[in-house]
């Protein structure tokens with residue numbers, strides 16, 4: 394598209410396979426010609442410039458509490474089906490505004506200490522090596538790196554953190570996939586409300602039981618810290634605790650899977666950068682930051698306007714839905730030099746992938762640690778790792794997360 398095109402010409406269709414594979418050209422057009430774009434099909438605003446995305450995430454005019462409006466508009470049968478999941482989601486830190494958000498976040502910070510994350514390091518290494526050993530002993534040459542590595546690694550880390558036995562992986566994956574169809578992962582499926590309700594019911598009963606056991610038989614660790622976390626006499630209610638466990642499980646696994654998957658894909662697609670990293674392993678920190686910026690797991694964040702908000706001459710009305718496109722902001726040439734270049738030595742890298750403001754990701758330190766360990770050890774173990782030329786990566790059909798569903802690779806080149 395040329396500069397002659399107008400705002401009205403631009404159609405942003407996230408379900409178009411070409412856009413799924415590479416959304417960046419349409420983001421560039423939107424940033425240039427229609428930075429506050431109304432999408433009739435999504436019935437939402439699409440915000441694409443860095444400063445607008447950052448400022449909106451910092452603004453009180455937008456709220457994360459978007460579930461109430463949705464819930465109130467549901468037909469009675471669906472509302473009944475979704476009663477429990479909405480109850481728990483409304484207790485998620487990620488869906489609460491101040492003052493509730495402030496109170497719960499202050500309490501949760503007691504469990505998310507730097508030390509708690511630091512203590513996870515040996516476990517992350519152990520899990521990573523166990524998965525790499527498994528890959529090796531299978532002797533396979535072509536594998537789906539998501540299923541056999543990127544998905545399992547963060548799932549086991551979060552399960553260890555929450556004290557869930559590792560043999561529960563398949564159950565947890567199923568319950569969390571069921572909930573994900575509702576929360577913003579994969580797009581519509583016919584029975585998505587039934588699945589979401591079932592996933593939530595299984596997950597919440599599991600955590601209720603686990604919390605009961607831990608309370609009766611205390612055992613040091615993150616879950617115990619969460620149970621014990623007190624702040625000036627305040628603590629999490631039983632339901633808030635269950636909701637928080639579900640949130641941590643959710644927030645901490647798919648995002649990190651996508652970080653590992655996207656990092657591997659980007660490095661394999663940019664052999665010059667991979668060679669640089671191999672020559673200087675100390676570049677791993679800036680590599681992870683560049684992956685987070687260049688094609689990170691946070692494609693978009695969702696908000697609802699709590700009050701009218703004017704931006705670049707467009708009026709966002711109270712109650713309207715707003716997608717702030719983080720991955721577009723991270724490619725804004727107004728903010729980043731040579732923004733479309735994947736450069737693992739980039740120094741100025743103030744990407745927005747962990748959000749901004751009061752909801753800034755609590756698990757960023759853990760995610761970075763997992764990303765570093767996963768990528769370093771994968772390429773050390775399989776130095777000839779290559780993309781499978783006969784099977785291209787399959788991207789998630791989703792608007793909020795960004796990552797591949799399948800990433801076929803050849804382990805030995």
Ligand code: HEM
Pocket residue numbers: 457486487488498551640641644645646648649652689690691694695745746747748749751752753754755756757759760761
């Ligand atoms: C690469 C991996 C990750 C990415 C890209 C990521 C990204 C984000 C983003 C963008 C937010 C803000 C959401 C919003 O403003 O609506 C967020 C919030 C959050 N993240 Fe992460 N996250 C990652 C990993 C993790 C991990 C490993 C954990 C926990 C173990 C975690 C826990 C949380 C929590 C609890 C919140 C809610 C904070 C709040 O609402 O105050 N995240 N994350």
